[in-house]
Each structure stands twice: as structure tokens, then as C-alpha cells.
Amino acid sequence: MFKTWLTDTLEITHPIIQGGMGPYSTNGLCAAVANAGGLGIVSLMGMGVQHCDVTPVDPITVFGEGTTEEYVERSLQQVMRQTRQSAGIFGVNCPVSAEFTRAATRLLNAVIASRASDRELRDRLKVVITSAGDPRTHAALIRESDLLWFHVVPSIDHVRSAERAGVDAVIASGHEAGGHVSWQPVHSMVLIPGVVEATSLPVIAAGGICDGRTVAAALAMGAVGVQMGTRFIATKECDFWEVWKTRVLQSSDRDTVVGRGMFGPMRLLKNRFADQLVDKTLEHAPDLLRGRPVGLDPEILALELAGLSRLVTGGDADGSLMLGGEVAGRIHDLPSVRELVDRIVTEAEQIVAELPGRLLSGSRP
Numbered sequence: 412m413f414k415t416w417l418t419d420t421l422e423i424t425h426p427i428i429q430g431g432m433g434p435y436s437t438n439g440l441c442a443a444v445a446n447a448g449g450l451g452i453v454s455l456m457g458m459g460v461q462h463c464d465v466t467p468v469d470p471i472t473v474f475g476e477g478t479t480e481e482y483v484e485r486s487l488q489q490v491m492r493q494t495r496q497s498a499g500i501f502g503v504n505c506p507v508s509a510e511f512t513r514a515a516t517r518l519l520n521a522v523i524a525s526r527a528s529d530r531e532l533r534d535r536l537k538v539v540i541t542s543a544g545d546p547r548t549h550a551a552l553i554r555e556s557d558l559l560w561f562h563v564v565p566s567i568d569h570v571r572s573a574e575r576a577g578v579d580a581v582i583a584s585g586h587e588a589g590g591h592v593s594w595q596p597v598h599s600m601v602l603i604p605g606v607v608e609a610t611s612l613p614v615i616a617a618g619g620i621c622d623g624r625t626v627a628a629a630l631a632m633g634a635v636g637v638q639m640g641t642r643f644i645a646t647k648e649c650d651f652w653e654v655w656k657t658r659v660l661q662s663s664d665r666d667t668v669v670g671r672g673m674f675g676p677m678r679l680l681k682n683r684f685a686d687q688l689v690d691k692t693l694e695h696a697p698d699l700l701r702g703r704p705v706g707l708d709p710e711i712l713a714l715e716l717a718g719l720s721r722l723v724t725g726g727d728a729d730g731s732l733m734l735g736g737e738v739a740g741r742i743h744d745l746p747s748v749r750e751l752v753d754r755i756v757t758e759a760e761q762i763v764a765e766l767p768g769r770l771l772s773g774s775r776p
Contacts (some may be wrong), residue, residue: 412760413426425449426637429444440648451502453503462479462513474486491532500535501537502537504542506542539560545572548561578616580613583614588677599619604632617637619736621642648747651721653733654722655722659742662739668688680739682728682731685732686710691710
């Protein structure tokens with residue numbers, strides 16, 4: 412069993428965080444990860460998209476009728492019920508991009524209000540993770556609460572903003588990760604040790620993490636834990652559609668592409684839709700090749716909305732937008748969350764224990 416800053420601070424068994432993947436529900440997945448001894452995460456994005464200028468999908472399709480505040484309260488209470496026996500620990504994830512500022516403020520206020528009125532929720536909902544934007548925009552609101560605050564950074568430069576905002580830890584997410592990535596492609600092997608060297612804050616590793624080998628590698632690079640998104644999609648308890656899980660299992664390491672999305676570039680599992688989005692993105696190729704941000708073309712937004720809608724309403728395997736990381740090529744089974752977490756931790760512990768002997772003998776791991 413690994414004991415790190417992450418496990419000790421959160422009082423969790425394993426230093427594993429489930430990535431917050433929106434605009435979909437992750438309530439069931441969050442509960443399963445918390446019950447397995449990791450940090451489960453409720454994705455808030457889809458509960459607030461009606462307050463965003465570039466709404467990706469109608470929240471009613473995913474969460475039913477209700478207000479943003481009702482969505483948040485129902486989701487948090489669902490996770491509470493499903494983790495009561497294990498007293499599992501969980502958190503929330505919220506994008507803080509410029510396009511999402513109004514929605515993020517409303518979502519974060521709803522979480523803080525729910526915790527204030529429920530003692531058990533205060534004890535077990537311990538973390539807010541912000542991503543896809545400048546953390547300083549919501550620093551005052553978050554720091555007024557007693558929530559631990561982690562922020563996702565895609566480059567070493569972004570660590571400075573996180574430090575100035577007053578976050579408690581950073582999640583260094585390499586360019587091979589699924590979903591939203593940086594315009595400049597800094598991958599995990601460079602990013603994670605670079606961030607560890609650049610800050611005194613605890614660093615959680617993300618991007619390409621899926622098994623004991625990658626967890627052991629992340630710890631060796633100085634991380635206090637890992638965050639996994641794509642690997643948790645391919646689990647029995649994940650709330651996502653079967654067509655998405657199947658696509659992950661069918662993918663090779665070369666079956667992802669990066670195209671422009673509402674919050675910037677995003678890594679997708681390859682299909683006909685993804686190719687269309689990339690073709691439209693490449694119309695801005697001169698800027699992309701120089702690492703310059705590409706503006707949100709109305710045609711790109713329309714494509715993204717169509718791909719999301721086809722996923723949540725019918726699961727069109729070739730016409731849906733399905734996010735996923737390069738690590739999909741290393742995922743070949745659909746275990747339960749507990750089976751997956753236990754397997755990963757056992758593998759990582761074995762690798763760490765055997766490493767000195769392998770170095771001396773030169774034997775293959």
C-alpha cells in the first residue's frame with residue numbers, strides 16, 4: 412500500500428484520482444472509485460452548460476429536468492448514498508475557462524452551499540479540481556470554503572498561475588491525455604518531472620496513466636499520486652455509453668486525434684466525426700504549427716455540438732464525439748472499478764519492490 416501526501420491528506424487508501432469528464436454524468440463512476448479507496452470525482456460541467464455561451468449539450472438529456480442547483484444537489488446526494496457504507500471520499504471538477512465563467516461561478520456556489528447545509532457532505536466531499544482556464548478567476552470563491560483545491564496544468568509555465576491563485580496541489584496533465592489539452596504539446600515524460608522541479612506544491616500525474624507500470628513511473632518522477640480518465644471509461648460502473656467503452660477497447664495507440672473544441676484543443680478517439688473536426692481545425696494550420704491559439708470557428712462549434720448530441724441520444728459509433736487519450740491503445744478489458752484499482756496498485760507495488768533486483772540482474776520487468 413502506497414502512502415503519500417495525497418493519501419494522508421485526503422484519508423484515502425490509494426493515491427488514485429478519477430478524472431472529471433464532462434459534460435456527462437460521472438456520478439456512478441465517482442461512487443465506485445470512492446468505494447474502491449481512490450478519490451472519486453463528480454463532473455460538474457454538464458450541470459451548468461445552460462449558463463454558457465457555447466452550450467455543448469442540453470443538460471436535460473443527461474440530468475433530467477431541474478435547475479443547476481438541483482442537479483448539483485441530486486448528484487452529490489446520490490454519491491453520498493452510494494458511498495455511505497465505505498465512507499468514501501470524493502470531490503468535484505469544474506472548468507474555469509473564459510467561456511464558462513458564469514456557469515462555473517454558479518456551479519461552485521451550489522457545491523459550497525450544499526456542503527454548508529450537510530455535515531456528512533462536508534466531511535466526505537473534500538476536493539475541488541479546476542481545469543481548462545486561469546484558476547485565479549475563482550480563487551476568492553474557492554478559498555472562502557475549506558475545500559482542498561487542485562488545478563490541472565498542461566505546462567510548466569501554468570504552474571505559476573496556480574501558485575499565485577493559492578491552490579493546494581497541481582495535476583500535471585501531459586499532452587497524450589484525453590479531452591482538453593494544451594496548444595503546445597508537452598507530454599508526460601517531460602511535463603511531470605518538470606512541474607515537480609518547478610514547484611513546492613504536491614504534484615499529481617495525469618496523461619497516459621492506466622496500470623501499475625505507469626503509476627510506478629509517475630511516483631518515480633516525483634508525483635504524489637495519479638489521475639486517470641480514459642482507463643476509468645472502460646469499467647463496468649462508468650456512466651458512459653457502451654459505444655464509447657467499446658471504442659476505447661478497439662483503439663490502438665495511434666487511434667486518437669486532436670482537434671479544436673469549445674475550450675481549445677481536445678484529444679478524441681478516431682472515427683469519421685473526429686476526422687471531420689480535424690479537417691476543419693487544419694484550415695488554421697499555419698497558426699497550429701506555430702503553437703498559436705486558434706479561434707473558435709462557428710463551423711467547429713456546430714460540429715462539436717452535433718457530435719455530442721449524437722452520442723447522448725443514440726450512440727452513433729462513427730458520428731459521435733468521444734474523448735479519449737493515447738493510452739486507449741493499452742486498454743483491453745472492462746473490469747469493475749475495484750478490480751481495476753486493486754490490480755493497478757498490486758502491479759505498482761510489485762514493480763517498485765522488484766526494481767532493485769532488476770537493476771542488479773538486468774532482467775526484463
